Amino acid sequence: MNTMTEGSRLVVTGRQKMTPSEAFVETLVANGVKDVFGIVGSAYMDALDLFPLAGIRFISVAHEQGAGHMADGYARVSGQPGVCIAQNGPGITNFVTAVAAAYWAHSPVVVVTPETGSATLGLGGFQETEQLPIFSKITKYQAHVNNKTRMAELTARAFDRARLEMGPSQLNIPRDYFYGDIECEIPRPLTIERGAGGEKSLDEAAALLAGAQFPVILAGGGIIMGEGTAEAIALAERLQAPVCTSYLHNDSFPSRHPLWCGPLGYQGSKAAMNLIAKADVVLALGTRLGPFGTLPQHGIDYWPKHAKIIQIDADAKMLGLVKPITVGICGDARAAANALLARLSGRKLACIDNQASRLAAIASQKKAWESELDGWTQEKDAWSMEVSQGANAMHPRQMLRELERAMPDGAMVSTDIGNICSISNSYLRFERPRSMFAAMSFGNCGYAFPTIVGAKVAAPDRPAIAYVGDGAWGMSFGELQTCVRENIAVTAVVFNNGQWGAEKKNHVDFYANRFVGVNLDKQPSWAAVAQAMGARGVRVDRLSDVGAALREAAAAQRDGTTTVLEMMVTRELGDPFRRDALSLPVRHLDKYKATAAK
Numbered sequence: 001m002n003t004m005t006e007g008s009r010l011v012v013t014g015r016q017k018m019t020p021s022e023a024f025v026e027t028l029v030a031n032g033v034k035d036v037f038g039i040v041g042s043a044y045m046d047a048l049d050l051f052p053l054a055g056i057r058f059i060s061v062a063h064e065q066g067a068g069h070m071a072d073g074y075a076r077v078s079g080q081p082g083v084c085i086a087q088n089g090p091g092i093t094n095f096v097t098a099v100a101a102a103y104w105a106h107s108p109v110v111v112v113t114p115e116t117g118s119a120t121l122g123l124g125g126f127q128e129t130e131q132l133p134i135f136s137k138i139t140k141y142q143a144h145v146n147n148k149t150r151m152a153e154l155t156a157r158a159f160d161r162a163r164l165e166m167g168p169s170q171l172n173i174p175r176d177y178f179y180g181d182i183e184c185e186i187p188r189p190l191t192i193e194r195g196a197g198g199e200k201s202l203d204e205a206a207a208l209l210a211g212a213q214f215p216v217i218l219a220g221g222g223i224i225m226g227e228g229t230a231e232a233i234a235l236a237e238r239l240q241a242p243v244c245t246s247y248l249h250n251d252s253f254p255s256r257h258p259l260w261c262g263p264l265g266y267q268g269s270k271a272a273m274n275l276i277a278k279a280d281v282v283l284a285l286g287t288r289l290g291p292f293g294t295l296p297q298h299g300i301d302y303w304p305k306h307a308k309i310i311q312i313d314a315d316a317k318m319l320g321l322v323k324p325i326t327v328g329i330c331g332d333a334r335a336a337a338n339a340l341l342a343r344l345s346g347r348k349l350a351c352i353d354n355q356a357s358r359l360a361a362i363a364s365q366k367k368a369w370e371s372e373l374d375g376w377t378q379e380k381d382a383w384s385m386e387v388s389q390g391a392n393a394m395h396p397r398q399m400l401r402e403l404e405r406a407m408p409d410g411a412m413v414s415t416d417i418g419n420i421c422s423i424s425n426s427y428l429r430f431e432r433p434r435s436m437f438a439a440m441s442f443g444n445c446g447y448a449f450p451t452i453v454g455a456k457v458a459a460p461d462r463p464a465i466a467y468v469g470d471g472a473w474g475m476s477f478g479e480l481q482t483c484v485r486e487n488i489a490v491t492a493v494v495f496n497n498g499q500w501g502a503e504k505k506n507h508v509d510f511y512a513n514r515f516v517g518v519n520l521d522k523q524p525s526w527a528a529v530a531q532a533m534g535a536r537g538v539r540v541d542r543l544s545d546v547g548a549a550l551r552e553a554a555a556a557q558r559d560g561t562t563t564v565l566e567m568m569v570t571r572e573l574g575d576p577f578r579r580d581a582l583s584l585p586v587r588h589l590d591k592y593k594a595t596a597a598k
């Protein structure tokens, strides 16, 4: 007996003779892999041939970058490794951007990189490049199959490490090593439980929290990855503390909870910023406190520099890296929250004595921010006023508010990098974790659409919506082919403002409107392009049509139809991304003096 049934699948057991291709595919099966994203290539054809009988669906995409992002979206929604594979050389180099994005999103992606044959490596044959150095800085682990007998062992380790280190791992396989006879056993996946952190640090943290007058929780992605939402809620309720969500993790705390205050960071919630500014103790739960996510916004320099900071992160290297901390706890967000709850149980808490005034502050800050958002129908700077005057198109903020109101329950939303996508941060609220998939700190345009396609594969019953600027759409709409061909129904909301808006904003603010390469003139009708590609394409010009258009598109997903909603919006632009990193132009050469700041 060398097979057994596990769930609905047949798995091989015991040490036995097999080919390396069989060993590779069986290790995928042992790791629960049901979907692999990629583009077909001769390099791994012998293994690919086994996918159907192994119960693995090969999702054939338009571009390998798309496959990498899909594996990322799949991993982020399921918590299980997403897998992508491609042809040696160019197929693999096409993965690079997606792997870098997955690295910073902490996504357990297994990147399978078949390589040129071991017998000709270094001779500069066909489709050859050194595939390990390229990924060395954007993976948590790299396995190189240096001997075909190690195929199962190293494949299994790539999965174990992706899970353990919460990030991409690379499995590099010389293409000739798929062939031959080996004898091996398929390893079972490792299950390593993460703990709460050191006892002493947890005691110190509990003491700080017990004495805090105005504790604030900063809820990070670690809560989502650690499945710790219920524990985070319980801790917040025990402390009656306001909860801010960390930048682009708007799904780390339910927005209908009275203690929820909204996101920090670029285009975040003023309520969250004003409240954290008052904190005497901040509990940063499951966050690396990334530098971009705590920059001043809306003119508010909110980070409480004199507060005691308790930082909890599963990666010890993140503790105290960006912000000075009082207590650093290397632990799982959920386990640590539980350990803190246990320590606070039955204890007298200073913050409970003054809870009424703090709850009143939360309620009034939230009310003020909501009414500010309601009244903030358009951007009021000179450029925005000029370009939106008399325009028939919608104001982006109003359009985003309408999308928010029409957002179907349980929706997953991915967001791209751009001015309008960034502004959407103010309007994206979620009730459950694993719902928001932003491009995170790698910040690449073209992220959102393929990522939502991968998310939809992992969660086919949830509405899947991508927010994408028209420039980023130009980079990524090719994956509409994948949606149509592979019957993966999603909705892309494309913001047509005819420009690379986020970068144009820098021209406006720093370069006296000298526009170079920021206008997207002569664009096609993206609704018509969608139709030509076999999807539904709808052009939306009026605010009153936005909600119905989104609801119809989400409903169409149930019939297997992908929709592109082309939102016609004005060219107005919100606050810039990188005010922190730009300076007014200085010129020394006469030739360029005309461009110097006046």
Ligand SMILES: Cc1ncc(C[n+]2csc(CCOP(=O)(O)OP(=O)(O)O)c2C)c(N)n1
Binding pocket: 417, 418, 419, 420, 421, 443, 444, 445, 446, 468, 469, 470, 471, 472, 473, 495, 497, 499, 500, 501, 502, 503
């Ligand atoms: C791959 C990549 N190339 C370039 C950039 C620089 N960049 C950041 S935002 C942006 C403009 C995005 O334009 P669009 O997608 O149309 O959205 P909008 O800003 O107009 O809302 C660009 C080019 C980037 N982040 N990623």
Ligand SMILES: [Mg+2]
Binding pocket: 418, 469, 470, 471, 495, 496, 497, 498, 499, 500, 501
């Ligand atoms: Mg644009």
